[in-house]
Amino acid sequence: MARSFMVLLSGVLFVTAFAARHPASVTLSATSPQTMADYVGADTCKDCHGEVFQAWSRTKHARALMKLQPADRIGGKCIGCHVTGPAEAILAEGDTPTHPNVQCESCHGPGKRHVDAARGGDASNARTAAIAETTCTRCHNETSPYYKPFYYQAMVGLVHR
Numbered sequence: 001m002a003r004s005f006m007v008l009l010s011g012v013l014f015v016t017a018f019a020a021r022h023p024a025s026v027t028l029s030a031t032s033p034q035t036m037a038d039y040v041g042a043d044t045c046k047d048c049h050g051e052v053f054q055a056w057s058r059t060k061h062a063r064a065l066m067k068l069q070p071a072d073r074i075g076g077k078c079i080g081c082h083v084t085g086p087a088e089a090i091l092a093e094g095d096t097p098t099h100p101n102v103q104c105e106s107c108h109g110p111g112k113r114h115v116d117a118a119r120g121g122d123a124s125n126a127r128t129a130a131i132a133e134t135t136c137t138r139c140h141n142e143t144s145p146y147y148k149p150f151y152y153q154a155m156v157g158l159v160h161r
C-alpha cells in the first residue's frame, strides 16, 4: 500500500504526459460483446474465486451505481460506466440493471464460456479476456464528469486486494 501510494504521488509529476496519452472519449460499444446472456454476474464468480470476490467487494467498484442519483440512471448519460454489461443492453435496461456496479466482467469480459469450461472440468479451455490499460480507460477518461487523473501502473494493483 505504501509503495503504491508513492508511485501514485510520483505519477502526479507526469500528469501532462499521461493526459496526452488518453483519448478524449472512448465509446463503450467498440469493445462490448452482444448480449447480457454472455454475462453471469459476480455472485457466480464468487463460487470459485471467493477471496478475490471478498477483496473486490471492499472496493468502490462494488458500489459504483450508488453514486448515481435515480434521475441519472436513465437516459444513457451516466449509467454505462457505473454498471456491467454490453453498452446497448445497459442502455436498454436503464435504472434496472441486471448487473449493477463495476463487476468482475467489466474488466475480465463476459464470463459465461469460462464458467461453463470450469464447470466442465477445465477452466483453461476458456480463459477470460486479457486486461490492459484500455480496459480501464474506457471508463477512466475525461468524459467522466468526475474524472480524476488515472495512473494504470499505480492503480491496477488495487482492483481486488
Ligand code: HEC
Residues within 6 Å of the ligand: 040, 041, 042, 044, 045, 046, 047, 048, 049, 104, 105, 108, 110, 111, 112, 114, 115, 118, 119, 123, 124, 126, 127, 128, 129
Ligand atoms: C466453476 C468454477 C469457476 C467459476 C464459476 C469461475 N472461475 Fe475463473 N477460474 C477457475 C479455474 C479453475 C481457474 C484456473 C484456470 C487455469 O489457469 O488453469 C480460473 C481462472 C480464472 C482467471 C485467471 C486465468 C484465466 O483463465 O483467465 C480469471 C481472471 C478468472 N478465472 C476470472 C473469473 C471470473 C471473472 C469469473 C466469473 C465471471 C470466474 N472466473 C468464474 C474456475 C472458475
Ligand code: HEC
Residues within 6 Å of the ligand: 042, 045, 046, 049, 052, 053, 054, 056, 061, 102, 103, 104, 105, 106, 107, 108, 130, 131, 156, 159, 160
Ligand atoms: C477493475 C478491473 C477488475 C475487476 C472489477 C476485477 N478484476 Fe480480476 N483482475 C484484474 C486485473 C488487472 C488482474 C491482474 C491480472 C491481469 O492483468 O490479467 C486480475 C486478476 C484476476 C485473477 C487472477 C489472479 C488472482 O488474483 O487470482 C482472478 C481469478 C480474477 N482477477 C478474478 C476476478 C473476480 C472473480 C472479480 C469479481 C469478484 C474480479 N476479478 C474483478 C482486474 C479486475
Ligand code: HEC
Residues within 6 Å of the ligand: 060, 061, 063, 064, 065, 067, 080, 081, 082, 083, 102, 106, 107, 131, 135, 136, 137, 138, 139, 140, 152, 155, 156, 157, 158, 159
Ligand atoms: C465500467 C467502468 C469502469 C472500468 C472498466 C474500470 N473502472 Fe475503475 N471506477 C469506475 C467507477 C464508476 C469508479 C467510481 C466508483 C465510486 O466512486 O463509487 C471507479 C473507481 C476506481 C478506483 C477508486 C478511485 C478512488 O477515488 O478511490 C480505482 C483505483 C479504479 N477505479 C481503478 C480501475 C482500474 C485499475 C481499472 C482497470 C483494470 C478500472 N478501474 C476499470 C469505473 C470503471
Ligand code: HEC
Residues within 6 Å of the ligand: 067, 068, 069, 072, 077, 078, 079, 080, 081, 082, 138, 139, 140, 141, 143, 144, 145, 146, 147, 148, 149, 150
Ligand atoms: C466514461 C465513463 C463515465 C461516465 C459516462 C460517467 N461516469 Fe461517473 N465515474 C466514472 C469513473 C471512472 C469514476 C471514478 C473517478 C474517476 O477517476 O473518473 C466516476 C465517479 C463518479 C462519482 C463519484 C465522484 C467522487 O469524487 O466520489 C459520481 C458522483 C459520478 N461518477 C456520477 C456520474 C454522473 C452523474 C454521470 C452522468 C452525468 C457520470 N458519473 C458519468 C466514470 C463515468
